[in-house]
Every structure is written in structure tokens, then in C-alpha cells.
Amino acid sequence: MNNLQTKSKQRVADHGEVFTADREVNAMLDLMKQETERIDSRFLEPACGDGNFLAEILRRKLAVVKSRYVKNADDYERYAVIAVSSIYGVELLPDNTEECRKRMFEIFDKEYTANCRKTVNDETREAVRHILRHNILCGDALTMKTADGVPIIFAEWSAVNGCMLKRRDFRLDQMLEENTVNLQMDLFGDVGEYERDETGAIVLSPVREFPPIHYRRVQQYE
Secondary structure, eight states: OOOOOOSOHHHHHHHOOOOOOHHHHHHHHHTTHHHHTOTTOOEEETTOTTSHHHHHHHHHHHHHHHHHHTTOHHHHHHHHHHHHHTEEEEESSHHHHHHHHHHHHHHHHHHHHHHHGGGOOHHHHHHHHHHHHHHEEEEETTTTEETTSOBOEEEEEEEETTTEEEEEEEEHHHHTTTSOOOTTSOTTSSOSSOOBOTTSOBOOOOSEEOOOEEGGGGGGOO
């Protein structure tokens, strides 16, 4: 984990940038331990920095994947990808955004390589990089816009039919309308004033959606 709490006094002055220490990260995540150990439980960090919270969440999820699927490389790979796809972050500073993506990928790749060994492949690695590019975004969580002034859009990745993933894109401002951002909310579920289905659950309208595709080939859809 990263024990550095500040990068420079100037960055603190300009952006209020202070990173959460390891002890506090673990103490806070322990309060929601059950959720951090659900492989597909979605998390959003609205000011993720270079990923102290998100990295630890991924480590915990991958530990569960290993405990359940280490004897089957195909299952391990699939669920490890699902674990990555469930984690989201918004960061104001471009360098932190890139560092967070790199850090998350390195955590995944280290565990993936150690547990799948002879079956690892670069197609899966590129799929994970692609997912992280869509899940860890540079923008302002207060305005819910990117540096270019356009709405932040997240990709929802849903496992369907075994090895397939379905991607649907949603605007962050619509997902969080009239709600407070927190680590336990269902990002693509019960938020805002939207159409409800026959069960009473709120239905969000995606800005884009794509046909299901094998998780190793999600990068084919930009």
C-alpha cells in the first residue's frame, strides 16, 4: 500500500490533496467488510487520488476470488475480471488518475500471473486495462463533469451467460441525482426519480449499450 499522505505542499495548497493513511483505509473498509468480500459488489470513490481505497478493495476481492477459484484457472480469471469491473473512481488530477489505473492493473496482474500461471494471456490483460480506462476517470465529482466540461459517464459491466459481459454506459449525474455519494450505494440501482419496473425497482436509461461479448474482448467496444 501507499504510505505517502502528501506529494508536495503546493499540491495541498492548490488542490487540498491529502491521501488517506493505510490504517484508516483498512479501518473504514472493515466497517463494510462483508461488501468488500463480495466479488461483484460495486464501489465508487469520488476523490480516489492514486487509489489507496480502491487498491485495498481490489486486494480484498481478489483474495476472495483466490480462496474460491484458485483450483480452476478459467474461473479464477473470469471472476478476477469481474472484481476489477466492479470498482470505480473519479479523480480531479490527471497524474493521479493514471497512477490509480496503473496501480490497479499491477495488483490484478500480479495475482493473475501468480494464480493462473501457464494460462495467462495478454488479451485478458488488455481487457482489464480497457475496463480501468472506463472505470477510473479524470473529472470533478462535485460538478460530475470531466475537465472538458462534459458529463462523467461510467460503464456498467454485467456478467451474463457465463463468460460474457454486457456493457451499458450511464451518466454519473443521473445516477446520483438527489443522493449522497457513499461507498455502499448501488451505482446503477435505486437512485433518483426514474421509471420503475413492475417490482418497484428504478430503471435507469443508459446513454449507450453494447451487445454481450466475451470478457476477454470487451476492448473491441470503445
